[in-house]
Amino acid sequence: MRADARKNYDQLLVVAAEVVAEEGADASLRDIARRAGVGLGTLYRHFPTRDALLEALLRTGFDELTTRAAELEAVSTPEDALVSWLREFVACADAYQGVTDLMAAAIEDPGSALHASCVAMRASGARLLAHAQGADAARADVDGADLYALGGALAWIGDQPAFAGRTDHLFEIVVRGILTDR
Amino acid sequence: MRADARKNYDQLLVVAAEVVAEEGADASLRDIARRAGVGLGTLYRHFPTRDALLEALLRTGFDELTTRAAELEAVSTPEDALVSWLREFVACADAYQGVTDLMAAAIEDPGSALHASCVAMRASGARLLAHAQGADAARADVDGADLYALGGALAWIGDQPAFAGRTDHLFEIVVRGILTDR
DNA sequence: ACCTGAACACCGTTCAAGT
């Protein structure tokens, strides 16, 4: 990548992080280009689609989550590992407002720039879930796709200002439906 | 209301039901006016805000839900009444794509045209929940606002094509977190 | 009273023209 292109790319990401934090995942791309001091076409050149831009913004957190799954598996009980991972998954999906819809769509759309990350996250969660099931800590009728969907639903709750104060409590309620009661 | 105004109002609702069914809650208002054969200003006159239009579209279902709560309370066990009501609540919030966000916002916004309906629904659900708790069928730490949020989250799941086949299963998982295990 | 549609300030996306 040419030096000037690299500079534009980096600057776009910095500004996009700000704007998306303020306006959510449906922020104006024009506004991002404007605030980055870059032509609109330059934004499209580097990020041909909105998903591509968001993927760049979310990638770090997503990758960390997969790493975390391995860590948690090593140091916690299967139950704690699963619950902690789900909590971080929800936090991750809530990094910016309005990404839950995109994550739900991307998991089934191989063409999305977010697809690979989402599939990887679902897989790392499924692994922890299987361990918890092996230890009789999680119900047998839940699978990785269920976990992904429930995490998305909890992230959606976290996106709604009206439910702000109760997200932790609602998390516990949903987790009760996943874990066995012992 | 003048006869011509009434005709426009009715026609707008008929067309809006079609368009919103096709495009979701964020359908183009311009398109609705156009397909109704009416000026854009006429739509704004009858429905000063998008919420007002959707309220008119959703009102019937919402009102039925409150009626259903009383019926269910009479003919079912407290547990069955609660679960059946929640299922219908979710179906109601899923009548059109993209209403879940609006319902979450409206419950805390007295200025929204949807506010009253949402508060009424939450109240009718809270009543069934209290009955179920009285019969030791539902956990004591859940309240009407939790029920409303969880219903919204399940409706969000129903909105995502990627989760289409698992909505019933995910419903059961969440319900397990609400009910006592006996 | 009620309706219309132009006007305004925004979008996302594409692409010819420039360096």
Add this chain to the structure above:
DNA sequence: ACCTGAACACCGTTCAAGT
């Protein structure tokens, strides 16, 4: 190679002008 910004087809919202 890369960048720019005009051009196009859309929005939501308002409001002067009409009947």
